[in-house]
Amino acid sequence: MATGELAAHGAHAHAAPTSWIRKYVFSLDHKVIGIQYFFLALTAVFVGMFLSLLMRIHLIWPGVSLPIFGEIQPATYLSLLTMHGTIMVFFVLTTAPQGGFGNYFLPIQIGAPDMAFPVLNMLSFWVTALAFGVMIAAFFVVGGAPLHGWTGYPPLSALQAAGPGEGLGADLWITSIALFCIGALMSALNFITTTLDMRTKGMTLMRMPLTCWAWFITAILGLLAFGVLLSAGILLLLDRNAGTSFYIPLVTINGQLAGHKGGSPLLWQHLFWFFGHPEVYIAILPAMGLCSQLLSVFSRKPIFGYKAMVYALLSIGFLGFMVWGHHMFMSGMSPYTAFAFSVMTMAIGVPSAIKTFNWLSTIWKGRIRFASPMLFALGFVSLFVSGGISGPFLAQPVLDIQLHDTYFVIGHFHLIMGVASIFGMFAATYYWFPKMFGRMMSEGMARWHFLITLIGTYAIFMPMHYLGMAGHLRRYSQLTELNYLHPLVGVQTFMTYAAFVTIGGQFIFLFNLFWSMKFGKRASDNPWEATTLEWITATPPPHDNFGGHIPVVFNGPYEYSVPGAPRDFVMQTDPPLVLKAH
Amino acid sequence: MGLVLLVVIWLITFISAYFFIAKTWWLPVGASAAAAGIDHHFGTTYLLMGFVFVAAQVLLGLFAWQYRDRGSAGKPALYSHGNNTLEITWTVLTAVLFIGLNFMSSSIWASERFRPAVSNAVQVEVTGMQFAWYFRYPGPDGKFGATKPELQDPSAGSEGAIGLDTTDPASKDDVVAGVMYVPVNREIEVILRAEDVIHSFFIPAMRFKQDAVPGIAIHMHFTPITTGDYEVACSQLCGLGHYKMHGILRVVSQKDFDEWLAAREAEKQ
Numbered sequence A: 001m002a003t004g005e006l007a008a009h010g011a012h013a014h015a016a017p018t019s020w021i022r023k024y025v026f027s028l029d030h031k032v033i034g035i036q037y038f039f040l041a042l043t044a045v046f047v048g049m050f051l052s053l054l055m056r057i058h059l060i061w062p063g064v065s066l067p068i069f070g071e072i073q074p075a076t077y078l079s080l081l082t083m084h085g086t087i088m089v090f091f092v093l094t095t096a097p098q099g100g101f102g103n104y105f106l107p108i109q110i111g112a113p114d115m116a117f118p119v120l121n122m123l124s125f126w127v128t129a130l131a132f133g134v135m136i137a138a139f140f141v142v143g144g145a146p147l148h149g150w151t152g153y154p155p156l157s158a159l160q161a162a163g164p165g166e167g168l169g170a171d172l173w174i175t176s177i178a179l180f181c182i183g184a185l186m187s188a189l190n191f192i193t194t195t196l197d198m199r200t201k202g203m204t205l206m207r208m209p210l211t212c213w214a215w216f217i218t219a220i221l222g223l224l225a226f227g228v229l230l231s232a233g234i235l236l237l238l239d240r241n242a243g244t245s246f247y248i249p250l251v252t253i254n255g256q257l258a259g260h261k262g263g264s265p266l267l268w269q270h271l272f273w274f275f276g277h278p279e280v281y282i283a284i285l286p287a288m289g290l291c292s293q294l295l296s297v298f299s300r301k302p303i304f305g306y307k308a309m310v311y312a313l314l315s316i317g318f319l320g321f322m323v324w325g326h327h328m329f330m331s332g333m334s335p336y337t338a339f340a341f342s343v344m345t346m347a348i349g350v351p352s353a354i355k356t357f358n359w360l361s362t363i364w365k366g367r368i369r370f371a372s373p374m375l376f377a378l379g380f381v382s383l384f385v386s387g388g389i390s391g392p393f394l395a396q397p398v399l400d401i402q403l404h405d406t407y408f409v410i411g412h413f414h415l416i417m418g419v420a421s422i423f424g425m426f427a428a429t430y431y432w433f434p435k436m437f438g439r440m441m442s443e444g445m446a447r448w449h450f451l452i453t454l455i456g457t458y459a460i461f462m463p464m465h466y467l468g469m470a471g472h473l474r475r476y477s478q479l480t481e482l483n484y485l486h487p488l489v490g491v492q493t494f495m496t497y498a499a500f501v502t503i504g505g506q507f508i509f510l511f512n513l514f515w516s517m518k519f520g521k522r523a524s525d526n527p528w529e530a531t532t533l534e535w536i537t538a539t540p541p542p543h544d545n546f547g548g549h550i551p552v553v554f555n556g557p558y559e560y561s562v563p564g565a566p567r568d569f570v571m572q573t574d575p576p577l578v579l580k581a582h
Numbered sequence B: 001m002g003l004v005l006l007v008v009i010w011l012i013t014f015i016s017a018y019f020f021i022a023k024t025w026w027l028p029v030g031a032s033a034a035a036a037g038i039d040h041h042f043g044t045t046y047l048l049m050g051f052v053f054v055a056a057q058v059l060l061g062l063f064a065w066q067y068r069d070r071g072s073a074g075k076p077a078l079y080s081h082g083n084n085t086l087e088i089t090w091t092v093l094t095a096v097l098f099i100g101l102n103f104m105s106s107s108i109w110a111s112e113r114f115r116p117a118v119s120n121a122v123q124v125e126v127t128g129m130q131f132a133w134y135f136r137y138p139g140p141d142g143k144f145g146a147t148k149p150e151l152q153d154p155s156a157g158s159e160g161a162i163g164l165d166t167t168d169p170a171s172k173d174d175v176v177a178g179v180m181y182v183p184v185n186r187e188i189e190v191i192l193r194a195e196d197v198i199h200s201f202f203i204p205a206m207r208f209k210q211d212a213v214p215g216i217a218i219h220m221h222f223t224p225i226t227t228g229d230y231e232v233a234c235s236q237l238c239g240l241g242h243y244k245m246h247g248i249l250r251v252v253s254q255k256d257f258d259e260w261l262a263a264r265e266a267e268k269q
Helices: A002-012 A020-025 A030-060 A074-109 A118-140 A168-197 A210-241 A265-299 A306-322 A335-363 A372-388 A397-403 A407-437 A443-469 A483-519 B002-021 B035-066 B084-114 B254-268
Strands: B122-129 B132-137 B175-177 B180-183 B188-194 B199-203 B208-212 B218-222 B228-234 B246-252
Touching: A030 A074, A030 A118, A030 A407, A030 A483, A074 A118, A074 A168, A074 A210, A074 A265, A074 A407, A118 A168, A168 A210, A210 A265, A210 A306, A265 A306, A265 A335, A265 A372, A265 A407, A306 A335, A335 A372, A335 A397, A335 B035, A335 B084, A372 A407, A372 A443, A372 B002, A372 B035, A397 A443, A397 B035, A397 B084, A397 B208, A407 A443, A407 A483, A443 A483, A443 B002, B002 B035, B035 B084, B122 B180, B122 B199, B122 B208, B132 B180, B132 B246, B175 B254, B180 B254, B188 B199, B188 B208, B208 B218, B246 B254
Parallel strands: B122 B188, B180 B246
Antiparallel strands: B122 B132, B132 B175, B188 B218, B199 B208, B199 B228, B228 B246
8 A cells, every 4th residue: 555655755746847828827736726716715705805895884774876887776786685695605615615725725735735636736726717707797797787686596597577687797797607517617626636545655545634525525515416406507508598498487577578488496406406406515614623733733732532523524524415405394305305405404403512522622621712713713613603603493393484595594505604713714825824935924813804804704694594584584685665674674784793893804914914924923844832733744744745765654644632642733744652551 | 710610600601501591582472272382392391401501501611620730639539441331321312312303303393394274264365575475365165266487566556566467367356465464263264475586474473484485485374363454574585585575464353354354355346
């Protein structure tokens, strides 16, 4: 096996490029590609955040005229929410944790010189970047961006006459998603192969850091989910442009026959959510892996229940494919099916709870260092709990009757899939920035960024639960029409102010990021005194990651505060631990 | 920083919990037979999840502060890789809690959705279109007349809007209204249809929500128990005017309902 692994290493090594274009643009180096993904996601997150700010402004000051944009119309509001959701889910939550940090650190953490397929890796990035360009283009075509929401339910999304933005804008939206799927599929193949074939000597599966487990399982989810979404998207494009009727039954729009018959709108929902629910885990699993890692590193304690954590990740991945119907309790799907999906959904709460117990037990009796990555990891646990406990409400169809399509859902998924995942990304940025850019980020700015973001996001998303209980529906561009919404406008106003402050706080992060690249304190090779392989190599790592030598692993990834050891951490490559107790 | 974390996490937890406990914003007052059971189960779930929420956040804040690095004076961190008994205990406990909750609510779901409407239920066909709801009653013959997509003309309103085929004898006594009149304490069978895109028929006070999907007629039921006017909203994004696609459910006594229906029949003749 050892020879096989070494042969694999040899086959994937490639010479360092010399031209600027091959080094920074069309690079085959997983580290450069990781940084490219990171900056793509960073651009996307600021675009997505800006769109949400426009939405929040429109909700409470519908008539206000903004500089450049003018007055936001109801149609524009719906386009904003569609594009906000799509950009955030695909180009931020899927792109940064996996494409960005996974690309950069998976090979290093398993002791490989690069990903298994460097050319495929480069292609995945550029296809994803192209997809982003196509998505943004939807804003600038006649009719503007589509208004059908990020879930794009047909017939609304399938018929040009159904609303503004459902013309070329909608075609571009679907094309972009299809391209994104192609990029994600190529990337998933690469991650799976790399994890299985490229581990260095001694790096058994059960010695992999939980980050690698998370990226690996995320890639498997991606491989199974994005293929289905790609097919679903192609069928929708055919319905729109080739006269097919996969999703469109006999309908009239404003009295005019649409010219289709026999299709099923529910087919799209099944295909979309077969992707859509695993997608939630694609967004959150890398954050779970990373935060497990950070809680251990900064508590100076082994992770509590490593095996339980691995099994929990695996069962979340497995069950994640059996719960998609909980998005469809009110869709007209059979109520018996709804009950089955409901049981599976409640079951997936169990591994999530196991992880929370293990996180709390990891910091219990630790020696916690409050460095910026740790702050965000602790914030992640808080948000994961807060976003998680609203899950069992929505998972029960009886309660979903009242809560479905209300702000309760928006609060739920923003806390857990949005903000918790983003806390994972912030933690990753603060943690790995020194390795990626050779300098430390400012801890002072990071603390302010952390406090503003934690308090701010709770202030935005917690009140949404109250609104949802009161029956406040999502995707309403004006709050004037339903009488029972009137008493709730004050809460919306509060949330808009909270959004201003929180978004303002993100500029501290942006400034810290670029300022520290140039002026940050120089980073040592292992500034956090962590044990995994990225910390044994130079900062930043050389082209082949380990400077011509192949690391050999003897220890697990979380050996902190080992009794009798000379320092409070034992690197994975240190001589094997022989513990008296064992 | 440990103390700051403790204070921030606890404050967030207690302020969030306060508004839930004080019921500053809460479910609208229920006015259907099912509402009490649903609300009761909501309360049970909410108590259990509220306990988990507060317990987890309080421990998180407490541990962060209590186990902060106290420099050379502090104790070294505990060297432990976990505890299988604990893992098994909390796995079993959460499995029982979560799946148990689910089975507790299954009888309510069954009575809402598994069982068809009773045979003497008052039938109302609800049709959604961009951006209005229309309500049709079958009239004395108890039969809905045929509708045809090619006859649908929203600008014509009521009968024209839903494409009623007036040549069908069964359609002669059909009444189409813009307000949903129903008698109190009678089971209402709702037959949901949509003409163009997916809509969703939501009556918060009745704890009633169901998508109206083009191409399918979905049969549902509910029993209003308090008279009055209730707002109806569209809860599925259906296009530009989604936010203004609303209607009124008017729950009246059986006598008032019969009189209203008779008057509409008389108008048709």
